[in-house]
Amino acid sequence: MFLEIDKKDKNSIALIDSGDDCATYGEIIDFGASFYNCIKKRTLIFVLCSNCVGAVMGYLGSMMNRIVPLMLSDSMDSKQMENLIHIYRPEYIWKPENMVGDKEKVAFSGRSYALVSTGLSSYPLYEELSLLLTTSGSTGSPKLVRHSYENLEAQARNISEFFELDHKERPMVDLPINYTYGLSVLNSHLYSGATILLTSRNVLDLNYWAFLKKENATSFTNVPYSYEILKKLHVFQMELPSLKTFSQGGGKLNEELHKEFAEYALRTGRRFIVTYGQTEGSARMAYLPAEYAIKKCGSIGKAIPNGHLFLVDEDGKEIDEPNVVGEMVYQGPNVTLGYAKTGEDLILGDERHGILYTGDMVKRDEEGFYYIVGRKKRFLKLCGYRISLDECEDMIKAAFHIECACVGNDEYMNIYVTTMQDHDGIRKYISAKTKMNSNVFRVLYLERLPRNEAGKILYSKLQ
Amino acid sequence: MSNLEKYNQVFCEQFSLESGFDCEKVKMNDTADWDSIGHLNLISALEDVFGIMFETEDILSFDTYHRGIEILGKYGIEI
Numbered sequence: 001m002f003l004e005i006d007k008k009d010k011n012s013i014a015l016i017d018s019g020d021d022c023a024t025y026g027e028i029i030d031f032g033a034s035f036y037n038c039i040k041k042r043t044l045i046f047v048l049c050s051n052c053v054g055a056v057m058g059y060l061g062s063m064m065n066r067i068v069p070l071m072l073s074d075s076m077d078s079k080q081m082e083n084l085i086h087i088y089r090p091e092y093i094w095k096p097e098n099m100v101g102d103k104e105k106v107a108f109s110g111r112s113y114a115l116v117s118t119g120l121s122s123y124p125l126y127e128e129l130s131l132l133l134t135t136s137g138s139t140g141s142p143k144l145v146r147h148s149y150e151n152l153e154a155q156a157r158n159i160s161e162f163f164e165l166d167h168k169e170r171p172m173v174d175l176p177i178n179y180t181y182g183l184s185v186l187n188s189h190l191y192s193g194a195t196i197l198l199t200s201r202n203v204l205d206l207n208y209w210a211f212l213k214k215e216n217a218t219s220f221t222n223v224p225y226s227y228e229i230l231k232k233l234h235v236f237q238m239e240l241p242s243l244k245t246f247s248q249g250g251g252k253l254n255e256e257l258h259k260e261f262a263e264y265a266l267r268t269g270r271r272f273i274v275t276y277g278q279t280e281g282s283a284r285m286a287y288l289p290a291e292y293a294i295k296k297c298g299s300i301g302k303a304i305p306n307g308h309l310f311l312v313d314e315d316g317k318e319i320d321e322p323n324v325v326g327e328m329v330y331q332g333p334n335v336t337l338g339y340a341k342t343g344e345d346l347i348l349g350d351e352r353h354g355i356l357y358t359g360d361m362v363k364r365d366e367e368g369f370y371y372i373v374g375r376k377k378r379f380l381k382l383c384g385y386r387i388s389l390d391e392c393e394d395m396i397k398a399a400f401h402i403e404c405a406c407v408g409n410d411e412y413m414n415i416y417v418t419t420m421q422d423h424d425g426i427r428k429y430i431s432a433k434t435k436m437n438s439n440v441f442r443v444l445y446l447e448r449l450p451r452n453e454a455g456k457i458l459y460s461k462l463q
Numbered sequence: 464m465s466n467l468e469k470y471n472q473v474f475c476e477q478f479s480l481e482s483g484f485d486c487e488k489v490k491m492n493d494t495a496d497w498d499s500i501g502h503l504n505l506i507s508a509l510e511d512v513f514g515i516m517f518e519t520e521d522i523l524s525f526d527t528y529h530r531g532i533e534i535l536g537k538y539g540i541e542i
Contacts, residue, residue, distance in 0.1 A: 204499050206523045229503055233519045383500065424479065428495075437500040438479070 002063040002149075003156050005029065008193040012167065018199035018211045021053040021111060025193070028060055031110065035061030038108040038115060042066050044088060044122040044346070048074040048095040049178040051198040054113035056177065056186065058094035063152075068125055068346075070132040070144065071178035074099065087142050088132075088343050089120040123343040128350070132340065133180055135279050135386055145180075145279045146337040146348070152187060154306065154333035155282040159188035161305045162287055163219075163245070163273070167193035170242070171219040172212055174199050181250050181384070184283035185221050203229050216242035223250035223384025224410065227257055236264050249275040249284065250384030251410040252372060255298040262293035276300035276372070279386075281356050282334035285309070286370060299369040300362075307332030309370060311362060325373055328362035331355050378459070381410045382440050389413070395433055396426060405449050407462045415443045416462055466513075466542045470535070473508045474528065477501060489528035513540050 001007075008014070010026030023031070035058070039045075045062055047069045049055040055074075062069040070088065072081070074096055085093075092107065093116045100106060100114045108115040131147040159165075171189050173196055175182030189196050197215050201208040203226055212220075220243060222230075227248060246261060253274065265272035271290035277283040286309060288301030303309040311319040311326035319326045331354055338351035359377035362370050378389040389406040396404045396415065405416045415426060423443035431438035450461040464472075474480055474489060478496045491497045497505070506522055509515075509531070515538045517525070525531050532542045 202499055204502050204523060206520075209523070225500060225503075229499060232503055232506060233522055238519065428479075431496075437498050438496050439477075439500060439504060 003191040017052040032064040036065040043091040045092040046090045054111035144340045151282045156187040156191035165192035169194035172217045180279040219245035221247045247273045251381030486528040491526040
């Protein structure tokens, strides 16, 4: 069974959410059976998520019964949602009861969620297809990542191995479960028989800390900017006796902050573990073991168990010598099948055969630790979410009819334009489109954009 | 510049508000850009302007324009 859920202690609590709902492993199994009785076949379903027991039950009810879920945020823009329904034709949607319309047909309900049938019939599904996720950015692209059953089992097994997880763990899961990183925390802890603490609140909410303390959370997993907030909140002085592990992923943490957290962890007998991953690799592919957190500050570490990392040069030849930059390639059982762009793509098989070109430009030191130095592909990870620079450019060009070039790092995006007009409007527009705080965008004026003879923008000349 | 002017200026800069904004309506997760990143920026800016360092509880309960004035009072900043 999925994540060997049937082998856990039936009476032990698997899920607790900050809305006071909870579920045991036994209840998950029973729920899965009732869920299947309503659907009775392999088909496509959308699961509209917030971090609560109801959403996880729909996810697990699907996974345990070979029903394929596409995990989406319950606060997704309704136009984007309609577009996805139109493209992928889910037969059912599992959504919060308070989102069910008067005319919708509810086939089943439980845990404040309802199963609504759409009247659509699913496209044929590849037999090993288990789960669909959007690539982490929210620019509205309908491109999905296709996962196999083995991808998710490998993800859970490998992560629980390198984090040394057991049933006593009580992780805080506030990263969205429709986001690969959040989902990987959920899966690896279910596999370990742990008790997962679910909340959609964030670290700037008093109730977040009340929940964390009341439920004696043992680990905290988050993206770089949450670590900046933690520092601002004087986390180093907080009394958090149960919290033993801090883990970071979702983009590059600046080295100074990495060092401060590593030293804090060492000083207080905790673990600080940096990880590296992508949706295409079913979340994590590399990690820096806690004992190297200080010595190898700024590194993403080495490949996770059962995975293999190597670097290739521009001709695709493997680089053997240390301290040479090349594209990092990952090989392992968690490499996903490929993308889907249309409903017809759901029948496609494995297009990657276990090998993923990450698009990250990386160097390896003499002791085999990897360091990210840049990206080959044009995207940023703002607040942990992938944002395509080209998509942003296209949206701005289309909306404002101007020339534009986007560049940046994992902290902010610089948008170069050749107009002095309406910089504030551009910032607000792209902030609304990406659902990111407008302060991470800067609009800068240039008389003309640097281009080569062929007219291609020279991004290397922009910062 | 008075403390009130300084306080208002920080809000204007952080959340792109026009001077003379309706302070009743300025609330976290309601005012544009006052999300978690915006909050971090707001807190840092106020700390710089008034030369103070907020305690954890105060950062977490600072969720409206008016609540901020009460909190600053605890640090001896009269607005």
